[in-house]
Amino acid sequence: MSDRTDTLDVPVAAPSPKPRRDLGWWIRLALWLALFVVLLALPLYLEAQWLKAGQYMMVGAVGAMGLTLLTGQAGQLSLAHAFFLLAGATSYTVLSGPTGDPELVGFGLDPLLALVGAVAVTAVLGLAFAPVAARLRGIYLGVASLALVFLGLYLGQSAESLTGGTSTGRPPASFELFGFPFSNEGELEILGVPIRETERVWYLFLALVVVAFLLARGAVGGRIGRAWRAVRDNESAAAAMGISVPGVKAGVFAVSSAYAGLAGVMTVLWFDILKPDESEFGTYGINVSIAYLAMIIIGGLGSVSGALVGAVLVNGLPQVLALYSTDLGWFTGTGENAFTPILISSFVYGAAIVLVVLFEPGGLAAIGRRIAGLTRRGKDPT
Amino acid sequence: MSGAELAVENVTLRFGGLRALDAVSFAVHPGSLHALIGPNGAGKSSCFNVISGLYRAGEGRVRFGEHDITGIRPNRLAKRGIGRAFQNAALSPQSTVLDNVMLGRYSLTRGGFLECGLQLPWVRKQERRHTERAAEICEFLGLGAALHTPAGALPYGAVKRVDIARALAVEPALLLLDEPAAGMNAAETAELADTIREIREELDISILLVEHDMGLVMGIADRVTVLDFGRVIADGPPAEVQSDPEVVRAYLGTDSSDGTEAG
Incomplete structure (x- = not known):
C-alpha cells in the first residue's frame, strides 16, 4: 500500500487542470459529429415508418436523460417519470388547445409557447414533490413517487375537460415554429425529397434532443453536477461544502420533471393524440416508468450518453420488431398469449438489465469508457 | 486570512440524563494548530458536532470571529470560512x-x-x-x-x-479535522502529520484537530485541550498537558492501548 502512495507523490511536470485534448477526445468529437450528420441525413433516405420509430427513440432519449440526472447523478430513485410525461403532454395540449370549446379547456397559445409552458408546468410539479423527496430516500422514495403514477391515472380519467377522457382523447395542436408548420402543409424539398410532417417532426425532435443533451452534459460537468453527486454520495459532506441538500434535491427533481415534461410533449406530438390510460399499463403507466429506469440502468446510471443508447434500445426495439414483423410475417398471433413485439422486447430489455447488473453494473457507459480508455495512453488507474 | 478566533464558551450538551459536554470552554487562536483530544467517549466528537452545527448545544455559545455560530446550519459553515474534513473521508x-x-x-x-x-x-x-x-x-x-x-x-x-x-x-480561515489518523498505520500517520504541519506553515490558517492518536497530536499541536467525561481536564501547550497527572490518569486509567494502536 505504501509504495502505491509513493508513486502518487512523484511530482509530474505541469499537471493539467483539464484533461488534455488527446486523441481519444478528438475521436469522440468526430464520432458525435458523424452521428449528428447521419441523423440529419436519415430523413432523405428512410421511409416514414422508420422515421416514426426513430422519433419514438428520441422521445425516450429526452425522458431518459432527465431520469439519469435525477436517479443516476443525484441518487434519487423515481418511479414517477410517467406521471410527469402525462403532465407535460396534457399541459401542451391544454395550453395550445383552441379556446371557446364548451367541453375542453384550451388557452390557444402559440405551440412554441405551449411547449415551453408545458416544460415549466412539469418543472413546477416536480418542485411540488420536493418536500416528499427531501424526507425519503432510496426505495421508499421510489414507492412514494410511484403513487404519482396512480394519481395521474385517476386525474387523466376524471379531468376530461383537460385530457379529453379515455374514450376519445384529445388531439394536440400540431407544432409550429414562427409560422412554419410541422405538418403536411406547404411545399418543401431537400435534394428532391419532399419534407413532409414526418420529416419535419424528425428534425424538431432531433433539435430538442440535441438541446436537452447539451444542457445535461454541461450541467453534469459543472458546479450543479458536482452538487448532485455530492448529495448522492454523502449528504453531510455535501452540506459541509455549502450545499443546501434539500434545495439541491428539489432542484434536480424539477430539472428531471422538466425533461419528462418535454418527453411528454413529444409523446403527444408523436401519437398525434392525447389519450389518458384506461389502466395502470399504457402510454403513461407504470410500465413506462419502469421502461425509463431500464433505459438508464442499461445505459449506465448517471451517464447522459448512456441514457441515449438505453432509450434507443428500450424504445426502439418494439418499434423495429413491429416493422420487421410485417416483412417477415412474425407475430401474426393475436389475443392475450400472442408474442407481440412489445412482449418480446420486454423480455429482451429485462434480460439486458439482468446482464448489466450481473456483469457490468456501470452499464453500457462503463463499457464505452473502457473502449475509450484503449485509445488513451494509460496512466489511468488500474 | 487568519484573524478570526474560534471560541467555545461554556457549552453543555445533554443526551437525556447524560451530560456529553459539561461547560466546555476553549479557544482556537488565529493561526494556531489546536488539538482536542481525549479517551474514547470523552465528548470529542460531540464537541466537534456542536461546532459544525450537527448538534445544538443546550447551553453556551460557539463564536467564530464576531459571528455567533451556535447551532449554525452545517451548509453555512463554508460561507463563514470554516472548512471541514471527515473521519471517513466521505x-x-x-x-x-x-x-x-x-x-x-x-x-x-x-x-x-x-x-x-x-x-x-x-x-x-x-x-x-x-x-x-x-x-x-x-x-x-x-x-x-x-x-x-x-x-x-x-x-x-x-x-x-x-x-x-x-x-x-x-x-477556510479555520480547518476542522475530525480524527484524520483514524484507521491509519504508523507510516501513514507520520505522513499525515507532515501534511498538517505543512498546511499550517504555508497557509496561515487555524486548525482544530480532533484526534485520538496522542503521538500525532503531541508532535504538531501548539495547544491541546483534553476532554474526559465531557469536561475539560487540561488545556495548554503539549509538553505541559502531557505531564499533567489528570491527563495521564484519564488515558492510562481508562484505555491503556490508546494512541499506540495502529489501525
Missing part, C-alpha cells in the same frame, strides 16, 4: 480527485442548472479559474499526479489528503 468514489476537490469551491461559485447547462461565458471562465486553484491545492497536498484519477482508486492515505484538499478548497 468522497465521491467514482468522481475524479479534481472533481471532488472542486466541490469545495461550491460556495465560492455560482450558477444553477441552466447557467451550467448553457455553458455561459462567465460560467466557463469561473470554472477555469477555480479549476486552476483546485489543481494548485491538489498539487500542494501531493495529489498533482492523481488529478484525473477516480478518488475510489486511491490508497487510503491519498484519499485522506483529497478530503483535506476539498476542505482547503473552501479557502
Whole structure:
C-alpha cells in the first residue's frame, strides 16, 4: 500500500487542470459529429415508418436523460417519470388547445409557447414533490413517487375537460415554429425529397434532443453536477461544502420533471393524440416508468450518453420488431398469449438489465469508457 | 486570512440524563494548530458536532470571529470560512480527485442548472479559474499526479489528503479535522502529520484537530485541550498537558492501548 502512495507523490511536470485534448477526445468529437450528420441525413433516405420509430427513440432519449440526472447523478430513485410525461403532454395540449370549446379547456397559445409552458408546468410539479423527496430516500422514495403514477391515472380519467377522457382523447395542436408548420402543409424539398410532417417532426425532435443533451452534459460537468453527486454520495459532506441538500434535491427533481415534461410533449406530438390510460399499463403507466429506469440502468446510471443508447434500445426495439414483423410475417398471433413485439422486447430489455447488473453494473457507459480508455495512453488507474 | 478566533464558551450538551459536554470552554487562536483530544467517549466528537452545527448545544455559545455560530446550519459553515474534513473521508468514489476537490469551491461559485447547462461565458471562465486553484491545492497536498484519477482508486492515505484538499478548497480561515489518523498505520500517520504541519506553515490558517492518536497530536499541536467525561481536564501547550497527572490518569486509567494502536 505504501509504495502505491509513493508513486502518487512523484511530482509530474505541469499537471493539467483539464484533461488534455488527446486523441481519444478528438475521436469522440468526430464520432458525435458523424452521428449528428447521419441523423440529419436519415430523413432523405428512410421511409416514414422508420422515421416514426426513430422519433419514438428520441422521445425516450429526452425522458431518459432527465431520469439519469435525477436517479443516476443525484441518487434519487423515481418511479414517477410517467406521471410527469402525462403532465407535460396534457399541459401542451391544454395550453395550445383552441379556446371557446364548451367541453375542453384550451388557452390557444402559440405551440412554441405551449411547449415551453408545458416544460415549466412539469418543472413546477416536480418542485411540488420536493418536500416528499427531501424526507425519503432510496426505495421508499421510489414507492412514494410511484403513487404519482396512480394519481395521474385517476386525474387523466376524471379531468376530461383537460385530457379529453379515455374514450376519445384529445388531439394536440400540431407544432409550429414562427409560422412554419410541422405538418403536411406547404411545399418543401431537400435534394428532391419532399419534407413532409414526418420529416419535419424528425428534425424538431432531433433539435430538442440535441438541446436537452447539451444542457445535461454541461450541467453534469459543472458546479450543479458536482452538487448532485455530492448529495448522492454523502449528504453531510455535501452540506459541509455549502450545499443546501434539500434545495439541491428539489432542484434536480424539477430539472428531471422538466425533461419528462418535454418527453411528454413529444409523446403527444408523436401519437398525434392525447389519450389518458384506461389502466395502470399504457402510454403513461407504470410500465413506462419502469421502461425509463431500464433505459438508464442499461445505459449506465448517471451517464447522459448512456441514457441515449438505453432509450434507443428500450424504445426502439418494439418499434423495429413491429416493422420487421410485417416483412417477415412474425407475430401474426393475436389475443392475450400472442408474442407481440412489445412482449418480446420486454423480455429482451429485462434480460439486458439482468446482464448489466450481473456483469457490468456501470452499464453500457462503463463499457464505452473502457473502449475509450484503449485509445488513451494509460496512466489511468488500474 | 487568519484573524478570526474560534471560541467555545461554556457549552453543555445533554443526551437525556447524560451530560456529553459539561461547560466546555476553549479557544482556537488565529493561526494556531489546536488539538482536542481525549479517551474514547470523552465528548470529542460531540464537541466537534456542536461546532459544525450537527448538534445544538443546550447551553453556551460557539463564536467564530464576531459571528455567533451556535447551532449554525452545517451548509453555512463554508460561507463563514470554516472548512471541514471527515473521519471517513466521505468522497465521491467514482468522481475524479479534481472533481471532488472542486466541490469545495461550491460556495465560492455560482450558477444553477441552466447557467451550467448553457455553458455561459462567465460560467466557463469561473470554472477555469477555480479549476486552476483546485489543481494548485491538489498539487500542494501531493495529489498533482492523481488529478484525473477516480478518488475510489486511491490508497487510503491519498484519499485522506483529497478530503483535506476539498476542505482547503473552501479557502477556510479555520480547518476542522475530525480524527484524520483514524484507521491509519504508523507510516501513514507520520505522513499525515507532515501534511498538517505543512498546511499550517504555508497557509496561515487555524486548525482544530480532533484526534485520538496522542503521538500525532503531541508532535504538531501548539495547544491541546483534553476532554474526559465531557469536561475539560487540561488545556495548554503539549509538553505541559502531557505531564499533567489528570491527563495521564484519564488515558492510562481508562484505555491503556490508546494512541499506540495502529489501525
